[in-house]
Amino acid sequence: MSSTVLGRYVPYQSFIHRMDSRAKLFAMICLMVTVFLKQVNWAMTFLVGGLFLVFIMMLLLLSHTKITTFLKSLRTLWFMAIFLLIIYILIPRTSDWIAFSIGTFNVYWDSILDAAKILVRLMSMIALMLVFSASTKPLEMSDAFEWYMSPLKYIGFPSHELAMILSIALRFIPTILEDVHRIMNAQASRGVDFKHGGVKAKVRSVISLIVPLFVSAFMRSEELADAMECRGYDPKGKRTKYRIAHFSWRDLVGILVAAAWLGLVIASSVTHFDLFAVFGLEVR
Amino acid sequence: MPIIFKDVKYVYGAKTPFEYDALNGIDLTFEGHKLTAIVGKTGSGKSTLVQHINALLRPTSGEVLIDDFVNGPKNKIKAKEIKELRKKVGLVFQFPEYQLFQETVEKDVSFAPKNFGVPREEAIEKAHEALQRVGLDESFYSRSPFELSGGEKRKVAIAGILAAHPDVLILDEPTAGLDPAASKETMDLFKQIHSEGTDVFLVTHDMNLVARYADRVIVIDDGRIAFDGDPKALFNEDLEQYSLDNPDIYRFAKALTKRGLKLPTRDLRTVEDLAKAIKEAKHE
Numbered sequence A: 001m002s003s004t005v006l007g008r009y010v011p012y013q014s015f016i017h018r019m020d021s022r023a024k025l026f027a028m029i030c031l032m033v034t035v036f037l038k039q040v041n042w043a044m045t046f047l048v049g050g051l052f053l054v055f056i057m058m059l060l061l062l063s064h065t066k067i068t069t070f071l072k073s074l075r076t077l078w079f080m081a082i083f084l085l086i087i088y089i090l091i092p093r094t095s096d097w098i099a100f101s102i103g104t105f106n107v108y109w110d111s112i113l114d115a116a117k118i119l120v121r122l123m124s125m126i127a128l129m130l131v132f133s134a135s136t137k138p139l140e141m142s143d144a145f146e147w148y149m150s151p152l153k154y155i156g157f158p159s160h161e162l163a164m165i166l167s168i169a170l171r172f173i174p175t176i177l178e179d180v181h182r183i184m185n186a187q188a189s190r191g192v193d194f195k196h197g198g199v200k201a202k203v204r205s206v207i208s209l210i211v212p213l214f215v216s217a218f219m220r221s222e223e224l225a226d227a228m229e230c231r232g233y234d235p236k237g238k239r240t241k242y243r244i245a246h247f248s249w250r251d252l253v254g255i256l257v258a259a260a261w262l263g264l265v266i267a268s269s270v271t272h273f274d275l276f277a278v279f280g281l282e283v284r
Numbered sequence B: 001m002p003i004i005f006k007d008v009k010y011v012y013g014a015k016t017p018f019e020y021d022a023l024n025g026i027d028l029t030f031e032g033h034k035l036t037a038i039v040g041k042t043g044s045g046k047s048t049l050v051q052h053i054n055a056l057l058r059p060t061s062g063e064v065l066i067d068d069f070v071n072g073p074k075n076k077i078k079a080k081e082i083k084e085l086r087k088k089v090g091l092v093f094q095f096p097e098y099q100l101f102q103e104t105v106e107k108d109v110s111f112a113p114k115n116f117g118v119p120r121e122e123a124i125e126k127a128h129e130a131l132q133r134v135g136l137d138e139s140f141y142s143r144s145p146f147e148l149s150g151g152e153k154r155k156v157a158i159a160g161i162l163a164a165h166p167d168v169l170i171l172d173e174p175t176a177g178l179d180p181a182a183s184k185e186t187m188d189l190f191k192q193i194h195s196e197g198t199d200v201f202l203v204t205h206d207m208n209l210v211a212r213y214a215d216r217v218i219v220i221d222d223g224r225i226a227f228d229g230d231p232k233a234l235f236n237e238d239l240e241q242y243s244l245d246n247p248d249i250y251r252f253a254k255a256l257t258k259r260g261l262k263l264p265t266r267d268l269r270t271v272e273d274l275a276k277a278i279k280e281a282k283h284e
């Protein structure tokens, strides 16, 4: 079970894995911004969104993340898709592009496309996060986070403490998943069926999992705090690093590619560029 | 209850970089009424092995037959059959105290019988009986399991399985962390339960327990069976090859033999046995 967990770090030696986590984070944020930029019309929106999805799929392949992992993470999105669609259809709008009518109620293409746009954005975000979390050790993540936050130290912002909290939280995700697994096994031996059964049985089985999980999580955190204090941990102390990250050509390439894409998308957005018009096509 | 392992292999995290072969072809037959000990060094696969007996794990290849239940890699098993199996096979986990979750000890212990369809009143009765057996009196019934000591929690957890009256009782390191007196009490209880007709499997590191209680011993090494047979035969072998220690009484007996005392060769289980043997040797 724990091996198929979403977004778990997977040790490979790919280009993306070997990028400096700070550069990687920067590139990821650049790419993420492009997802939210408005294009001149629907056709351009979906062209850019589609190209971007293809690009991220390539990143997934490059980082050895299985496409099936990505598809699995999309399963939960179905519910969201239907929900979005209903919301967008119910929002009143004025448009002449009617898809179909139910009685006097008009369903517009714009509503459907709006929902689709959000879905594409979500998919891109999920895929990007997946690439990042599968290729970056939790510790590197929090290092990057701390590095970006460090200027705020001068105005009294507890950036080190936050980074420490973040890295501990990340560190304990697999441990807690292991706990989940262990407790589920123990309760299953006592006749709990986590898969089948009605609502009442479901609630009971979830309680039998959640309560011990919280108990052990609290116990762990207390033990950890004690252990850290015993070894003289002082959040205000100055610290050195064991792993020193170096900026390499990979980071340069990664940042350049991301920045180039960001530049292109911004340019097309502000100039209301329409590729289809260039070819003389009339599109919405 | 006959239990048969047929060339069972088990791989954790198959087809991921974390792949680990925990069991490499286990062939075992359990028949007749014996108290079986399963020993081996840390990480050798003992826990993995026993979790196949109540179908918490499905073998990657091979087959485990438990009475008329087939636990194979792919065969469809109905939820009802699994429940039947888990009712028959009680598994007490390593550190079972982590499974406690109800607000009172009484409720927690009656949880398993209730899950297996015993009516409430009867389940409570069984809980009381099981608590008495592990040595916890009425004063514990309405206490919260979370305010007990570690050893008491352990006893509650063991009672939680005993209350379901399984035909096969599997104990994964039941005495780890208990004081010597409590450890002996629990082991004597398991021996008693065994003599009442329940098949007992004991997973342990403690060779003294094996010497004292087991009728048959299986040594697991690196996911394979390294030894299977009479405890006495095992103690006459070189145990270091399995990273195991001889039981104290055997070490003592060997040291005496080395110094020239001719001990009668016979089954040594307790210190009293050894004392008797020494006495006989002196009289000769």
Ligand SMILES: Nc1ncnc2c1ncn2[C@@H]1O[C@H](COP(=O)(O)OP(=O)(O)OP(=O)(O)O)[C@@H](O)[C@H]1O
Binding pocket: A002, B012, B013, B020, B021, B022, B040, B041, B042, B043, B044, B045, B046, B047, B048, B049, B094
């Ligand atoms: N959920 C899991 N995912 C991946 N590997 C695992 C998992 N559980 C156990 N293993 C690995 O399988 C091997 C056997 O584990 P197992 O728990 O069966 O050992 P054990 O003999 O019970 O050890 P111990 O005496 O420490 O309890 C170990 O090397 C362990 O690292």
Ligand SMILES: [Mg+2]
Binding pocket: B046, B047, B048, B094, B172
């Ligand atoms: Mg174990």
